[in-house]
Amino acid sequence: MNDVRNVVRDGGVAIAGDRIVAVDDFETLRAAHPAAEVIGDGTGIVTPGYVNAHQHLTGDRLIQSCIPDAIDSQEAIFGWAVPVHSAHTGDDDELSAMLGSIAAVMNGITCTVEAGTVAHPERVAAGIGAVGMRATLGQWGWDVDGVPFGAPAAEVLARQEAQLDAMPAGGLVEGWVTLVGHDLMTDELAVGASDLARRRGVGITFHISPHAGDAVSYLARTGKRPLDHLASLGVLGPHVLLAHAVHLDQVEVDLALEHDVAIASCPWAYLRLAQGFLMNQRHGEFLARGGRLALGCDAENAGDAVDVLRAGALLVGVVRDSASDPYSLTAHDALALATIGGARAIGKGDVIGSIEVGKQADLVVHSTRGPQFTPRGTDPVRQLVWASDGRSVEHVLVAGRQVVRDGRCATVDLDLLRDEARSRRDRLLEAHG
């Protein structure tokens, strides 16, 4: 995933501390570093770690796959997910984030943008930190009445700023300005939050237009569609990562490109929630015109599987099929979206996203001993994207630390969390009938 996208056969990656120090054929590296520990058996495929640009680490995990699919998305979110979110204790949040992070790293995800409905950020940071994943993290932010953790704009902004102070840039878990978004933020909050992110040099993310409803309410309130309105307020810019942005008109796509905002596309969530992705998405056009597009997996009741490779194959497939164009995007584009594309979308393209000397050692080794790789095809990327997914992940490193070894989480023992996860799920479901 460097600029020339070369594939090194019989290769290896040398790392020291948290960084990549050499990429070469294995024998050359072995000769240069005779005492180095070797990870992998020489038959695997090494890729950069995957970037999940939109994931709720709390709320849905403990009740994963409990919300029915035969209800509409607004009911699923506001009738089910939000009340359960609001009932989370700090202990729930920490366990939830730990379980979500284990699921992520075991599928090769080394960096996650938390989607911002977190009540206890310090507990979520502890859960992520125990697993050892890289993440950006925000705190629940919306200024509407009658909702959990709703507050006036000034108070929400003060909370967000405190969060940035508590988790400064440069750490493995760093603070981002994170709003719920949709039509659940006043202009004062949207402008204040964007300015805060600009001033502090961090990213900002919020939800917009996964469905047609946001455009309806923005038009009623402002006379403009969402991105048109936000652009006129000065909110948009390269520091902005929009979650979803599926239902955009042509003017909004042009504005997104003009202001260089990034978009996190979560294709499984749109299909799971029946949000009209196939009929309305312009993510292929956005990408083709140079837009910074990333992949996300959203939440465990809206996409369910925390697997960026699976999302990449789906997105590329949807774009190819809706354009009836086999030349539009390929497996190589899916891998790029999952790695360097995602890294650039979240402003970390010079730190992670490719296997290059000097970058952080965020790496995935896929096993090729499974049936999906037997026999090996002629193009490892094509086989990885179309035939496999996170199931082939064997080893994962984040900043040089091994967090998955032989297909198991090496930092936290999942087996020790099962009973507690079950009892916390039962308590949350019983509390909400």
Ligand SMILES: [Zn+2]
């Ligand atoms: Zn979301």
